[in-house]
Amino acid sequence: xxxxxxxxxxxxxxxxxxxxxxxxxxxxxxxxxxxxxxxxxxxxxxxxxxxxxxxxxxxxxxxxxxxxxxxxxxxxxxxxxxxxxxxxxxxxxxxxxxxxxxxxxxxxxxxxxxxxxxxxxxxxxxxxxxxxxxxxxxxxxxxxxxxxxxxxxxxxxxxxxxxxxxxxxxxxxxxxxxxxxxxxxxxxxxxxxxxxxxxxxxxxxxxxxxxxxxxxxxxxxxxxxxxxxxxxxxxxxxxxxxxxxxxxxxxxxxxxxxxxx
Ligand code: ADP
Numbered sequence: 353x354x355x356x357x358x359x360x361x362x363x364x365x366x367x368x369x370x371x372x373x374x375x376x377x378x379x380x381x382x383x384x385x386x387x388x389x390x391x392x393x394x395x396x397x398x399x400x401x402x403x404x405x406x407x408x409x410x411x412x413x414x415x416x417x418x419x420x421x422x423x424x425x426x427x428x429x430x431x432x433x434x435x436x437x438x439x440x441x442x443x444x445x446x447x448x449x450x451x452x453x454x455x456x457x458x459x460x461x462x463x464x465x466x467x468x469x470x471x472x473x474x475x476x477x478x479x480x481x482x483x484x485x486x487x488x489x490x491x492x493x494x495x496x497x498x499x500x501x502x503x504x505x506x507x508x509x510x511x512x513x514x515x516x517x518x519x520x521x522x523x524x525x526x527x528x529x530x531x532x533x534x535x536x537x538x539x540x541x542x543x544x545x546x547x548x549x550x551x552x553x554x555x556x557x558x559x560x561x562x563x564x565x566x567x568x569x570x571x572x573x574x575x576x577x578x579x580x581x582x583x584x585x586x587x588x589x590x591x592x593x594x595x596x597x598x599x600x601x602x603x604x605x606x607x608x609x610x611x612x613x
Pocket of ligand 1: 393400401
């Protein structure tokens with residue numbers, strides 16, 4: 353199950369001791385149900401702000417965010433979030449951390465226990481159920497974070513640079529695993545990254561953001577079949593196109609669709 357996300361004319365200002373920060377200015381996007389949508393852009397362009405507002409952890413200064421037409425007013429079990437820094441409880445085991453994502457974490461009924469075991473298996477952590485986070489690699493910790501976000505079977509998965517702290521080889525493996533999970537669960541995914549290769553590897557579509565203030569300046573469909581080969585001409589062309597949009601003058605922009613939401 354999946355839900356459509358509509359971001360309609362959203363602006364966000366923060367008040368700080370140094371004055372007002374315009375984090376986002378009049379951003380409008382539509383993420384169709386079931387789409388894997390990547391947000392790329394330089395640091396400070398408002399990617400995390402946008403994700404947090406979709407999650408209901410923050411509110412727009414202007415405009416509205418809707419899920420299947422219903423305004424977002426607070427966090428909900430229909431949205432799972434995965435953070436870069438894992439956000440695991442160090443004093444809980446893998447199994448207990450994942451259990452914490454359930455709607456009723458304290459429930460020890462057979463169904464809940466079975467659900468946790470299924471999630472452990474889904475993210476490839478069988479055998480590590482009783483390990484503590486300190487004994488896990490970065491990639492394994494992030495698998496726990498993903499399992500915990502999936503525990504309530506959310507219709508929307510929001511991921512904020514989830515693989516930013518893992519090594520390149522592990523990241524490649526996690527990409528494959530995430531795409532397998534997505535193929536199975538059919539959720540709507542919004543995935544924030546500043547890594548263009550990662551966005552083109554994963555996304556059905558890449559939204560390119562700009563900063564000062566944060567806006568969406570291009571919407572680029574990725575028309576390469578999966579699994580994607582990073583050396584294929586189509587992949588290389590998409591990466592070049594996005595890099596050009598991000599303002600690398602050494603690369604020619606070959607043109608794309610920028611007008612749709
Ligand atoms: P990104 O995720 O693209 O790096 P962010 O969404 O984190 O960007 O930040 C966008 C802008 O908003 C930045 O200028 C950042 O400093 C500012 N900002 C983010 N959160 C806050 C906050 N809580 N208070 C003040 N400014 C903030």
